[in-house]
Amino acid sequence: xxxxxxxxxxxxxxxxxxxxxxxxxxxxxxxxxxxxxxxxxxxxxxxxxxxxxxxxxxxxxxxxxxxxxxxxxxxxxxxxxxxxxxxxxxxxxxxxxxxxxxxxxxxxxxxxxxxxxxxxxxxxxxxxxxxxxxxxxxxxxxxxxxxxxxxxxxxxxxxxxxxxxxxxxxxxxxxxxxxxxxxxxxxxxxxxxxxxxxxxxxxxxxxxxxxxxxxxxxxxxxxxxxxxxxxxxxxxxxxxxxxxxxxxxxxxxxxxxxxxxxxxxxxxxxxxxxxxxxxxxxxxxxxxxx
Numbered sequence: 001x002x003x004x005x006x007x008x009x010x011x012x013x014x015x016x017x018x019x020x021x022x023x024x025x026x027x028x029x030x031x032x033x034x035x036x037x038x039x040x041x042x043x044x045x046x047x048x049x050x051x052x053x054x055x056x057x058x059x060x061x062x063x064x065x066x067x068x069x070x071x072x073x074x075x076x077x078x079x080x081x082x083x084x085x086x087x088x089x090x091x092x093x094x095x096x097x098x099x100x101x102x103x104x105x106x107x108x109x110x111x112x113x114x115x116x117x118x119x120x121x122x123x124x125x126x127x128x129x130x131x132x133x134x135x136x137x138x139x140x141x142x143x144x145x146x147x148x149x150x151x152x153x154x155x156x157x158x159x160x161x162x163x164x165x166x167x168x169x170x171x172x173x174x175x176x177x178x179x180x181x182x183x184x185x186x187x188x189x190x191x192x193x194x195x196x197x198x199x200x201x202x203x204x205x206x207x208x209x210x211x212x213x214x215x216x217x218x219x220x221x222x223x224x225x226x227x228x229x230x231x232x233x234x235x236x237x238x239x240x241x242x243x244x245x246x247x248x249x250x251x252x253x254x255x256x257x258x259x260x261x262x263x264x265x266x267x268x269x270x271x272x273x274x275x276x277x278x279x280x281x282x283x284x285x286x287x288x289x290x
Contacts, residue, residue, distance in 0.1 A: 070188025086151025
């Protein structure tokens, strides 16, 4: 069941993260993240029907974890969306998955005392080498900003913040309820994103929702809907197995986003990019099986 849930989460996140790229590149990452997560208040509400009724009363005990998870999640999401203006969908998701797995393993070690073995540390070597090589590959795609290095930096910072957010949410999922944790997490990401948007509005005069019109809000909500599967299944999976392993399985989404990016956006990867992604995935698979 753990493997099935982790795979379902990977598919949900992969489909959503590819489809949302169109709207992010048309507008800006923060505005789209506000619309995305506020729409999840409604689309994810059915998950609460699966929660244990007695768990709702215990929610205040985990407020600090969830607030931190929402804060870091909102910052991570905005930066990750911003990176899509500089990187192909597949490359962005590959770098985010690689960085995320490494950081989650490290944070899980500190937070849950899930100490990696020597073999696991050895498998990290090809992941790091492949990730570094992939991040230095030149990207020539007309509809992308040529400042690739900026996109890579944004992805790495986003991955660090996402790792903190995932671990905090996972702690609540394990000790309270996975469905309450997943729902509250996404809602708080939306609230924090809106707060960031209001602060931007006060400083720069830019509307929190940018130039997103009402009809497009519905489209963003629609393409964000697979998040319900992703977050719901991930939150339940981490109650059954390791947070690090769940994220390793999630790296299978790299290939899905690459293929969807090729089909939807004509973002073709070079032979070297495929090579280094293969090296990274081999390391991730080894890490997951060790």
